[in-house]
Amino acid sequence: MRRHRTAAGILLTVGALFTGGLVQAGTADAAPSGPSAAAHTASATAQHDARAFWTAQRMRSATPLDLLLTERAARHLESPKAQGRSVTVAPTRAALASFPQAGGPWTGGGAVVTTSGRVFFTFQGRTASCTGNAVTSQNASTVITAGHCVKYQGSWHTNWVFVPGYDNGKAPYGQWTAAKTLTTPQWEASEDINYDVGAAVVTPLDGRTLTSVVGAQGLRFNGGYNKPMYSFGFPAASPYDGTKLIYCSGNSSKDFLFSQDHGLGCNMTGGSSGGPWFTGFDEASGTGLQASVNSFGYTFLPNRMFGPYFGDVVKALYDKAQTS
Template sequence: MRLRWARGVRRVAAVAAGAAMVTSAVAMPAAADQQTPDSSGDVAVHRMDADAADWTPQRMRSAMPLDRVLSTATGLVGGLASVLQGLLPFQQAASTGDEWTGGGAVTKTAGRVFFTMDGQDASCSGNVVESDNGSVVVTAGHCVKYQGTWHTDWVFVPGYDNGDAPHGEWAAEQTMTTPQWESDEDMNHDVGMAVVEEKSSGTIAETVGTQQIAFNGERGQEMHSFGYPAAEPYDGSTLTYCNGSTFTDPLLTDDHGMNCDMTGGSSGGPWFSSFDPETGTGVQESVNSFGYTFLPDMMFGPYFGDEAETLYERASAA
């Protein structure tokens, strides 16, 4: 099977574990870490020098969308998939990947993530959440560390708009992930967070606002998913969304699932419960993570449980 990062992962990587297998489409020498990672057991931390000066509009537009896709490798799973296609709620989505035109807070708190991975510029998505330090951006685990290497030159651009950074570029001082993702790239724990720099004008929370975040929530809720898909047919220029009923992945993970056709680059974008289209606010309970090639137009995101909460507490206190 191959794993696709938020369907946007599909063209860049594949994952191996049991019936799954992962290969990287970016086979270049690993870049040197800027600082030594600190793995304390409950959270894996990478410290770096915050510097966003080199991320020009052209460099952002040309960044490769990070994507991860899981494809079938056995007849058994393929047969099961055909059964699942008749059971899963494909028809219950109000949007499966449309440009967000509703305005509201999400147009500021959500944004694009840019970084260097194995010597190549790449992109994901992220979102600012409320925190004690006012500096926490939530994304996917593979958007901070992948295939044994921490990403470098990591910046977040809230409200990104076709190369423009209306609220500035915010470089990470620390990126973090769960120990399960750091050690084994466990899809159930594909959660990453960044503590971004504080500027002379204040924190990122003071600049763009925040969204609520929650852990150990109910399953099966209606949710809104946001991100910046950059693989065809998208180009990463605009904020895109999906919304509809969710379900629990019945195959390899315990992740949330949703009918959504966003592609590479949307990885790390927020999933909101209780989302209010009028205000653009909700409660973040997951991120875009991966999809199966044999279940087209479906997105999966990790359940925010105790491990994600521990990660958030560490980032919030940094």
């Protein structure tokens, strides 16, 4: 999760409703125009290299993307930007300590334990991590994450793999390499924080597809605001270490500051970016409908997480991914 001083950009309004399958619909935000998604394809050689690259030690030592950006800012290099505004990333440990934890390690079991996982990739020569989630899809191979977890500062990440059920350097369900990574046109064009959503289509492993092995969560688009939500992730910045699936839950609200995103009380740190937000989540089965991802937080609100609204634009991204 990245920490912003400000964020800008307004979601378009009014559009068509979507129905069918395990994807549920509500009120629409806007029908997308132009390309449905921006995409990057990894060659067979690149996929092979990515699978060999991520040893247990490299996974354990990968730095949350958020902290890599913080280090760059600390060295007085160019700061990351959101719609032309400066941003910071990851709250300080002191700031975290001053607020109660909104969640904790997930011990409830269920499907979320296997559908959620850590995402590992190389960003500008450095090993980095985020979180992702396996979702229902036609190709049975689609992962949803944050846009900045597939592409950032003009570059597509390389050596991209998804490790569902990550366990301290172990990959109990295998490492799934991305054949293709995708993001919204708005994130591709200007890193618009309102559309910070990414997807990956992963290659079958040992002859099996991802969701045939780990299961899948449904999605909900245009579901409205102010809903009870559960957020999951693998935060790896202090006080967390990336070894446990962490969750937060509570009533969400619409961001009243600079974005059109959902907000939720949560103090997850760097590495949780891209983790799923669920509406209608059932604790007993560990299932729900994914309606957002961990995206960013404001530096002056260190106990609150924000995630993009899953409207028509994200639906178009999902459709492009699931049919790739």
